[in-house]
Amino acid sequence: MRIKTPILCMLTGLLLSLQLNAQSSGKTDPEFLKYQTSKWVDSIMNKLTPDERIAQLILVAAYSNRGEEHKQEILELIKEQKIGGLIFFQGDPETQAELMNDYQQAAEVPLIGAIDAEWGLGMRLDNTISYPFQMALGAIQNDDLIYKMGEEVARQVKRTGLHINLAPVVDVNNNPENPVINFRSFGEDKQNVTSKGIAYMKGMQDHKVLTTAKHFPGHGDTDTDSHYALPQINHPLERLDSLEMYPFKELIDAGIGGVMVAHLDIPALDSTGVPSTLSKPIITGILKERLGFNGLIVTDAMNMKGVTTGNEPGVVDKKAIVAGNDLLEFTEDVPRAIAEIRKAIRAGIITQKEIDERARKVLAVKQWVGLNDYSPTSTEDIVEELNTPEAILLNRKLVEASLTVLKNKNNLLPLHRLDTLKIASISIGEEKETVFQKSLSLYTEVKHFQLPVEADGSQIDSVKAELKDYNLLIAGIHDQSKYPRNSVSLSQEVQEFVKELSADEKTIIGLFKNPYVLNKFEDIEVSSVLIEAYQDSETTQEMTAQLIFGGIGATGKLPVSVGEKFRMGDGLEVKAINRFKYTIPEDAGMDSKVLYTKVDSLMNEAIDAKAIPGGQVFVAKDGKVVMYKAYGLHRYSDTIRVKKDDLYDLASITKISSALPALMKLHDEGKFDLNAGIDDYLSYFRNSNKAGVPFRQILAHQARFKPWIPYWKNTIRNNGSYKWNTFKKDSSARFPVKISEDLWLHRNYQKKIFRAIKKSPLEEEAKYKYSGLAFYLLPSIVEEITRQDFRRYINENFYDKLGATTLTYEPSAEFPLKRIVPTESDFFFRHKPIHGRVHDEGAIMMGGVSANAGLFANANDLAKLMQMYLNYGEYGGQRYISEETLKEFTRTQFPDNDNRRGLGFDKPNLEYQGEDNNTAKDASQNSFGHTGFTGTMVWVDPEVDLLYVFMSNRVLPTRDNTRLYKLNTRTKIQQVLYDAIKE
Known part of the structure; x- marks a missing residue:
């Protein structure tokens, strides 16, 4: 029982005056x-x-x-x-x-x-x-x-x-x-x-x-909510x-301009038991007189049970004013409150x-x-x-700066050797694929699983059985409420599964919950990698995925202690490696309104004009992905919308994306000489007119080679039927090369292609003339030098390490057709729509694998290779090609001969040609890239650290559709990127 006397209140005030810190x-x-x-x-x-x-x-x-x-x-x-x-x-x-x-x-x-x-x-x-x-x-x-x-x-x-x-x-x-x-x-x-x-x-x-x-x-130190009862602090x-x-x-x-007073019972400050909101010793005696606060004193809401219990509306407001408050928040009965305060004045x-x-x-x-x-x-x-890009960017920066890595055994974060990892993710507490999981997939191939809140043993066992095939698991533990409450609603079986995951050295755990929840998961502190993300917003999920792969770093420190498991201030620093950071334009000094509005307009213009049925646009600046968007449909006539992870036929972009990186690597190793010729690597060409022509001229398209050879025409009789010794309707040991489902090419036809290239005449003058002939030979040259299968070599040395898992030949063998965008309806060779196979006739007759054409990818994965080029050979903390080699291959080789080309790479015209220019007006002479016949373009500019990928299938339904060229959509969009860069 409390003693409520004026003498005790006076003693309390005296003690306060002696013990409270001086102002x-x-x-x-x-x-x-x-x-x-x-x-x-x-x-x-x-x-x-x-x-x-x-x-x-x-x-x-x-x-x-x-x-x-x-x-x-x-x-x-x-x-x-x-x-x-x-x-x-x-x-x-x-x-x-x-x-x-x-x-x-x-x-x-x-x-x-x-x-x-x-x-x-x-x-x-x-x-x-x-x-x-x-x-x-x-x-x-x-x-x-x-x-x-x-x-x-x-x-x-x-x-x-x-x-x-x-x-x-x-x-x-x-x-x-x-x-x-x-x-x-x-x-x-x-x-x-x-x-x-x-x-x-x-x-x-x-x-x-x-x-x-x-x-x-x-x-802070109460386990009672003052909305529902009066907490006591002793x-x-x-x-x-x-x-x-x-x-x-x-x-x-x-x-500070204002102080809000809580509804608390604090005997040491006021022994009468009244809520602090109504306590004159606390408000007037401490806050005003002892602490010298003369700003605005505001009550907590006057409808909360912590203050209303035992106090009628209006009367309670009077008591708050008498105690010393200046502003009453949430007065429930205004007329009575005024009347009661008036009475208090009259009563003195x-x-x-x-x-x-x-x-x-x-x-x-x-x-x-x-x-x-x-x-x-x-x-x-x-x-x-209210929702300006600057405001959104600030939110992203705050989330990024808050992420706290509590465990990072063997410095697993950020993930490096992606080529050695087979990754699965599991969202615990969710039933659908999460933003976290989708964000993980931006970096490499990840198989996704979900376990709902009430998952039972059989559901867990089913998931565990599938997880055995993976050597890295990324687990996200999600919150089920709007706010990160200090509670766990997962079933006991799921909590036991989390305990198992914590003991597994191949598991990364991201906790999208209140940090205090760490104390409710048994043994979670033994995890190899543990990230505290604090809440379950989409932005937090995105940023946590980026942290895992090194798109961003981590500097957060735990602001509270968690039982005996973690102490306040715990948190390991993790540095980013130069993988993509997915963000918004303002994070890279670009104007999102200019970028998004104008790119959307140009893409919609092209789609409306039926220049393309759809496409993808990818933009990165300073290694930051500021735009990655899908537009339109796969075909004009259907309802399948283009998705960001759909694959496009890259056409001639293959030239700089397949054999060329291999040649640059081999050049670094002293195994490929730019002054050597085809005959130095393929003895078959020693007695040809191409013997001795140096690769520097070949790759710069100044080797006097013919532009192309229509190989397919030699396989068709005058009546339009296929030659029986070239094609069959069914596959066999002699006809193993698939052209389409009912068209199979003879196993030796590649030799005929090589023979045609060998025998083809040379142009009279050594000047720039674009030619794809040598690119048919490059895979064989790479194999001759490395003694390794070409596809395996580029996969192991580039694509797998980059996490560019959709950058591939023959995509229909790996991906469902619904993810592969179709190209032309071929009425002169294959006599059917082309879907899931390379569009280029020569490449398909090479089995779909050529350095001339044949690669497919989504914009995101192609961009990883291009960002490596833009970084002059480095990406994700790993060097692929030396800076010296990349600078050599990407410089203009023969400008004095009016040839703009690098080695394999295209370059801007030596002089700007207005609407007919091959790049945006503002693209620097140091920029480089390539375009593709199917309606693709990729370009990077080291001067402003800018990367641009454009994907489309403009050849659908026919290559005769040249509206994309007439509209000049690709280069107009490229110019928008420069326009969006803020001074």
């Missing part, structure tokens, strides 16, 4: 206080009746999703009770801004508008950004990012017509079972909580949004002073002067935020202006 000599007063005696405030005060001055201290709850009846209720309170302001809850930004305009118009004195936006407007409003919860922010080591978040949240709050953000939470969360603060806190370390609270506060207040540090005197004064109240004192000294419990001082304080805030010169909030483009 800092560097204390900064809230900036708005200078307006308390301004002319504007004086003019308003002179107009207000005593009751209207009381009404200035009241914030009423408003919603933008409750319709006209609710609006009329608020308007009535504004007009009849003259309330001081509103606190907005659920709704959407357009409606909220419209309502606030209407409410301001109805008010005689401008209304202050507040909102709980601890993690941004997304906490309350649809179609707005939610930044990471404060627990995740507590892991960030760079407080400048927190300041920038404050700046951005302030901008967004003001854009919706409001002025106060009831944030930051500066409770020190030192109770893992805290049900109400928990993930809303920066953590358990008072210094970390303080520094981040100050950074967030300054970011907002520097941009004229008032903030309130909450929940004074500290709500710590001694010394502990409360040195820990719970520490952040509040520091923020007060730093100039509080004076009119005190009320007037508080009304002046509220009005001073209104002037500080600009309400003395009020203008309505425009609702035009409000959603777009």
Whole structure:
């Protein structure tokens, strides 16, 4: 039983005066206080009746999703009770801004508008950004990012017509079972909580949004939710002073404009048992007098059970005002609250002067935020202006900086030797493929599995049986609630499975949950790799996948301790390796509006003109993927939409993507000489007119070779039928080369192709003339040098290591046809639509494997090879080709002979040729790439570190469709990329 006497309260106050830390000599007063005696405030005060001055201290709850009846209720309170302001809850930004305009118009004195936006407007409003919860922010080591978040949240709050953000939470969360603060806190370390609270506060207040540090005197060490009951905190004064109240004192000294008081029972501060919101010893005695806070004191919501139990509406508001609060949040009965406060004045419990001082304080805030010169909030483009690319990028940066690697045995992260890994992923707590899993697949082939929350033993055994075929498992443990609660709802069988995974050295675990949950998983601390991601947003899932593969690094530190498993401050640094980072244009200094709008327009123009049925566009700058998008359909006549992972026929891009990297590697090893000829590697050519022609000239298309030979024409009789000794309808040992399902080529026909190349005449003059003849021979040359199968060689040395798993020949042997985009309807050779086989006739007669054509890929995988070129031979922390060799192969070889070509690579025209130019106007002379007959293009520019991939099937249904060339879509899009680069 508590003793409630005035003497005890006096003793408490005396102890407080002796034990509380002295005020800092560097204390900064809230900036708005200078307006308390301004002319504007004086003019308003002179107009207000005593009751209207009381009404200035009241914030009423408003919603933008409750319709006209609710609006009329608020308007009535504004007009009849003259309330001081509103606190907005659920709704959407357009409606909220419209309502606030209407409410301001109805008010005689401008209304202050507040909102709980601890993690941004997304906490309350649809179609707005939610930044990471404060627990995740507590892991960030760079407080400048927190300041920038404050700046951005302030901008967004003001854009919706409001002025106060009831944030930051500066409770020190030192109770893992805290049900109400928990993930809303920066953590358990008072210094970390303080520094981040100050950074967030300054970011907002520097941009004229008032903030309130909450929940004074500290709500972190309780296991009771004050929304439903009154929590009790039984710590001694010394502990409360040195820990719970520490952040509040520091923020007060730093100039915080407001402090929100919690509903708490704290005997050491007030032995009467009243909630702190109603406690004069706490609010007036400690907060005002001892801590010297003279800013705006705001109650926590006055409808919460922690304060309403035993207190009637209106009466409880009076008690809060008497205790020393300036602003009542969520008053439920405004007329009665005003009446009760008026009674208290008449009874001498509080004076009119005190009320007037508080009304002046509220009005001073209104002037500080600009309400003395009020203008309505425009609702035009409000959603777009709230969700700016800069705001989205900041969110991504915050998430990236928060990711915390708790275990990384043998430095497995980031993953390196992708060619040695057979990877599976499993999403635990999910029933569908997750964003995390889709993001993993951007880097290499990953087989995906899911285990739902209530999975039983048989489901788990089924998955385990399939996982045996993989030597690396990536497990994502997902949250099932909107917020990262400190709970686990997974079945006991699933939890046992997580324990097994933790003991498996070939498993990476990503926890998309509250860090305290780590203590609820048995033995999770023995995991080889363990990533704490804090929450289960799509952005967090994306970034965690990128961390695993080295697209980004990790610097986060655990902001709380987790039982005996992990200590506050744990976190290993992981450095990125130069694999792709998937992000937005602004992260690479590009303008997303220019990029997306203009590329979309050009692609839609091409599709509408039937230049192409669809396509893919991939753009990376500085190693950052800023656009990867699919457009249109596979065919004009069907409904299969192009997906980003669909494969396209690369056509002549094969020339720089297959044998050429092999030749560059062999050149590095001294096994391939640019001054040697074909005959030095294929003895069959020693007595030909091509003997001695150096590869430098061959690869630069200056070897006098004929452009092409229509091999297929020699296989057809005059009546249009196939020669019996060349083709059969069924396969056999003599006819093993598949041209189509019912067309098989003789096994020796490749020799005829080589013979035709050998016997073909040379052009008279050694000048630039594009020729594919030698590229038929290059795979055989690579095999002759390496004594290894060509496909195996390029797979093992390039594609597998790059994670470019769709970069392949003969794709229908590996991928379903629904993922392969069709090309031409062939009416002169194969006499059927071409789907899943190479379009080029010569390449298909080489069995689909040639360096002239034959490769397929999606844009993402082709881009990995091209980024390696752009990096002058390095990608993903691994060197493939020397910088010297790549620079040699990509430079113009014979400019004096009016030849723009590099070695294999195409280059920009030596002089710009306007609309007929082969590249964008702004492409540098150091840029290089290639185009393909099927409607493809790939180009990189080292001058601005820019990579561009364009995929289409313009030859469908016929190669005679040249609209893509006439529209010049590919190079127009390329120019957009340069236009989008910000100066």
